[in-house]
Structure formats: structure tokens, C-alpha cells
Amino acid sequence: MIKVAMTSVYVDDVARAHAFYTDVLGFETRTHMDLGDGTLFVTVGAPQGAQPDLELLLEPGEGPIAEPYRRALYEAGLPCIVFSVDDLPGAYERLTGRGVRFTHPPQEQGPVLAAVFEDTVGNLVQLVQPKE
Incomplete structure (x- = not known):
């Protein structure tokens, strides 16, 4: 079996x-190293061991x-990564309350409820919740 261990x-x-x-x-910090020339090597992962083998x-x-x-993805309105959540409306409200800017609120997209936000560092990120 092949599993994803890290993605950028x-x-x-x-x-x-x-x-x-x-x-x-x-997210929780998994690795935080200063490589000496001002370059950081940082990995994060899901909190509380939700996905302990994915960074x-x-x-x-x-x-x-x-x-x-990155520019092409952003200009096309495409997320660089997709995260799954159990309660998208709740996550939307919580993150909006923390100042996160969404490009659209939760809406149906085929088999999922989806919302997209800006991560403040040049990317769009999508949150999805499977519809029941």
C-alpha cells in the first residue's frame, strides 16, 4: 500500500x-527548523493525531x-489544497469569526458541500464536507 506522507x-x-x-x-507544528540562512523548514499536520502520518x-x-x-492557480480560482471537515457550516462560522476571508460560503458542488478561503500567504484553500 502506498500512502501520502507529505505534500507541499x-x-x-x-x-x-x-x-x-x-x-x-x-494545525499542529510537526517540524520547525531554521536552516541557518533565514530559510525555514516547517511542516504542520492535523491536530490531536487525526492524521499522524501526513504532513x-x-x-x-x-x-x-x-x-x-501559484499565480495561475490563484487567478483561475483553483484551490492549491482541499481539506475535509465534518461540519462545514460550523467551520465556516468559526473561521469567519477569526477573520478568514472566504471567496464563497458553503455551497453544494456535486457530492459535497464546499467553501473556499484565502490562506493569507497567496493561496486558495477549499474545505469540503460530503453530503449525506
Whole structure:
């Protein structure tokens, strides 16, 4: 069996992304290393062991590959990552209360209820909840 262990999200600022993903979204820090030249290696994961073997690497988003990719996704309105939640209306209210800017509120999209927000570091992120 092959499982995803880590996936990357390119961000404008790793330290600011770390603060948003932990303080606002509630992820926990898994790895936080200063590589010595001002470069940070930071991974976060779902809190309370929900997915203990999956980490999200917050990667610097500048460069000839990352920047055009991120810009194209954002301009097309496409999320860079999708997170699943059990209660999307509740998550929407909680995150809106924390100042998160959504591009659209929860709405039906095929088999899921979905909402998209800006992560403050150059990306759109989608939250989904399977419809019952």
C-alpha cells in the first residue's frame, strides 16, 4: 500500500503561513527548523493525531516554477489544497469569526458541500464536507 506522507504548499512567507495554519486553522507544528540562512523548514499536520502520518510542508513560493504555478492557480480560482471537515457550516462560522476571508460560503458542488478561503500567504484553500 502506498500512502501520502507529505505534500507541499508554496507560500509567500513560511513564518506567516506557519502562524496562519497553526493559530487560525488549528494545525499542529510537526517540524520547525531554521536552516541557518533565514530559510525555514516547517511542516504542520492535523491536530490531536487525526492524521499522524501526513504532513503539510510550507514551502517558499518564489522561483521560476513555484511562482507561475501559484499565480495561475490563484487567478483561475483553483484551490492549491482541499481539506475535509465534518461540519462545514460550523467551520465556516468559526473561521469567519477569526477573520478568514472566504471567496464563497458553503455551497453544494456535486457530492459535497464546499467553501473556499484565502490562506493569507497567496493561496486558495477549499474545505469540503460530503453530503449525506
